[in-house]
Amino acid sequence: MAGQSDSPISLFSPEEVEFIAEDELMEIVPNMRMDPLNFICGDFGPFFPQIPVKVPLWLAVALKKRGKCTIRPPQWMSVENLTQLLEGEREDQGTFQAVPFHYIEISRLLFDHAREDIPDIYMVRSLIEDIRDVRLHKVETNLEKFSATSAVKIAHLSAMEVNVVRPFVVRSLQAFYKHDNPVVTADLDSMSNRQPQVRQPQVPNNARRFE
Amino acid sequence: MFNDCIIIYSIFGGCSQVEEGAKVELPFWLAQELYLRQAVSINVPACFNQKTRREIQADAANVDLRSRCPYFYEFGCKIAPLVGDRTIGKMLLSTFQMRYKDILTKAHTVAYAMASKFLTVLTKEETNLYEAAQLSMATFKKWRIGGPRFQRASVLGRKRKPIE
Amino acid sequence: MHGRLACRLVKEITTGEKGQLQPFNDELLNEVTKECSENFLVLQSLIRKMQDEGLDFQTTRNADHYGALINHLSLIRNKRCLMAYVYNRAEIIQNLVWKVGLRLFELPEEIQEKLSHSEKEYFNRHSAALESYMSKMDLDLNVDMVPPKDPYIKVRVLDDVGEGIVVSDKAANFARHSMHFLKRTDAEPYISRGLMEELTG
Numbered sequence: 001m002a003g004q005s006d007s008p009i010s011l012f013s014p015e016e017v018e019f020i021a022e023d024e025l026m027e028i029v030p031n032m033r034m035d036p037l038n039f040i041c042g043d044f045g046p047f048f049p050q051i052p053v054k055v056p057l058w059l060a061v062a063l064k065k066r067g068k069c070t071i072r073p074p075q076w077m078s079v080e081n082l083t084q085l086l087e088g089e090r091e092d093q094g095t096f097q098a099v100p101f102h103y104i105e106i107s108r109l110l111f112d113h114a115r116e117d118i119p120d121i122y123m124v125r126s127l128i129e130d131i132r133d134v135r136l137h138k139v140e141t142n143l144e145k146f147s148a149t150s151a152v153k154i155a156h157l158s159a160m161e162v163n164v165v166r167p168f169v170v171r172s173l174q175a176f177y178k179h180d181n182p183v184v185t186a187d188l189d190s191m192s193n194r195q196p197q198v199r200q201p202q203v204p205n206n207a208r209r210f211e
Numbered sequence: 212m213f214n215d216c217i218i219i220y221s222i223f224g225g226c227s228q229v230e231e232g233a234k235v236e237l238p239f240w241l242a243q244e245l246y247l248r249q250a251v252s253i254n255v256p257a258c259f260n261q262k263t264r265r266e267i268q269a270d271a272a273n274v275d276l277r278s279r280c281p282y283f284y285e286f287g288c289k290i291a292p293l294v295g296d297r298t299i300g301k302m303l304l305s306t307f308q309m310r311y312k313d314i315l316t317k318a319h320t321v322a323y324a325m326a327s328k329f330l331t332v333l334t335k336e337e338t339n340l341y342e343a344a345q346l347s348m349a350t351f352k353k354w355r356i357g358g359p360r361f362q363r364a365s366v367l368g369r370k371r372k373p374i375e
Numbered sequence: 376m377h378g379r380l381a382c383r384l385v386k387e388i389t390t391g392e393k394g395q396l397q398p399f400n401d402e403l404l405n406e407v408t409k410e411c412s413e414n415f416l417v418l419q420s421l422i423r424k425m426q427d428e429g430l431d432f433q434t435t436r437n438a439d440h441y442g443a444l445i446n447h448l449s450l451i452r453n454k455r456c457l458m459a460y461v462y463n464r465a466e467i468i469q470n471l472v473w474k475v476g477l478r479l480f481e482l483p484e485e486i487q488e489k490l491s492h493s494e495k496e497y498f499n500r501h502s503a504a505l506e507s508y509m510s511k512m513d514l515d516l517n518v519d520m521v522p523p524k525d526p527y528i529k530v531r532v533l534d535d536v537g538e539g540i541v542v543s544d545k546a547a548n549f550a551r552h553s554m555h556f557l558k559r560t561d562a563e564p565y566i567s568r569g570l571m572e573e574l575t576g
Contacts, residue, residue: 148308163351167344176311179284238377245445359573363567368392
């Protein structure tokens, strides 16, 4: 009810993209014993203390909040890997590094709920922020190159990055397409206009309503 | 929605008498239908004349298109086949190409208050583009910072009176 | 001039903030309807005149023909504008049902004042339809519009909510500025109406 994404032009709100990301599997180390959980999305568990097990991110966060587990940050979230990624992003302005599709959402959820489980959290956090900023800037540079209808292919964009630029990109491409193909629009227009041309005004039926 | 354009040579009666060969201004929706019935011919509207085109070529980003026609592109697409001017289509594309980049960079970098002057020269569609970019960036930043997920329904508008 | 008033009517939808209601413009709407009737009368009389003169309406291209044509086109244009006005408002009204509340009295007064009589009826019928659908499905479709997280949230009361409010079978005293820990789905309608705010952190 409240707070739903109001903009009709944006397909998903960031909250909704985050919701999708919560299905990504995470490794947790439980500190309790629990029977397997059988969900529509799959079966998880059984859970034994100190035995790592994979669960969806939302479940990991829920258990973490109740102090039932620690979360093992994903492999890519290491300082070495992130440093390498950032260097790659900076060196090659033309292309994007392959990052996890939900890296922005996953890292935000883990920073919010599992700070103590992430080694070098401050470093990791600032690296991810840098990577995100460099990439968003690069996306923008990429968009500047649009000049007419052409297939647009940008590899390795992440879910949130795509979501941020989607409303603008879709509208711009539509405008470029429309003006780059005047024949298309002219045809479309004359098709919708042709109708009244053939019909000469008789006493129109629909006019009667206003009698 | 209600774009005026000049038509010449009209022969209608009933409501008001217009002489054949006279020039009158009519809203586009009417002019178009009369044109299709070969009752009128349509002159190129002022917002697509040579003077405007020269201004656009000189400094596309700063031409005040809104005051010339808030539906510059849409109107252009519709009027081009009626006035038989093939150059209008090309001009629309090149105008959009030149202004597009400015809209993009301003939307992402300039603060809203600073951009207000720039916004006054944009057409409706350009404003929509700008706002689309601004809005999605703003909602993303808001999400990043976190905070309440539930809010007053926007359909109710801004808060009416401050609660004392 | 043909269609000027109708154009003003349609423009009312685009003024002000997007997706928000302006007061229903009875007066202008009636004027446009009146213009439609006038268009129709002129159209009719011109056709009759041509028939009286023994002219074939299908082929004759005289001043009367074009006069009739223009009145016909204006009539269609005006009708289209009227429908656009009513339709766009109806969409906002549906939005109110889904996002603010199923009962008309739950809407803020200043919103109620903006609705015409038939729009209020539309509101009531739309919400009745939604309610019966939800009860058949045994599902609240108008909550959890934001992906849900915790089942309970902290809220602060912003306005006079009224006494004797019962949420989840418990009566609570929602005095202004008081803070509560409520079931998310209970709090959501109050937040969307601006009577409570969610507290975080």
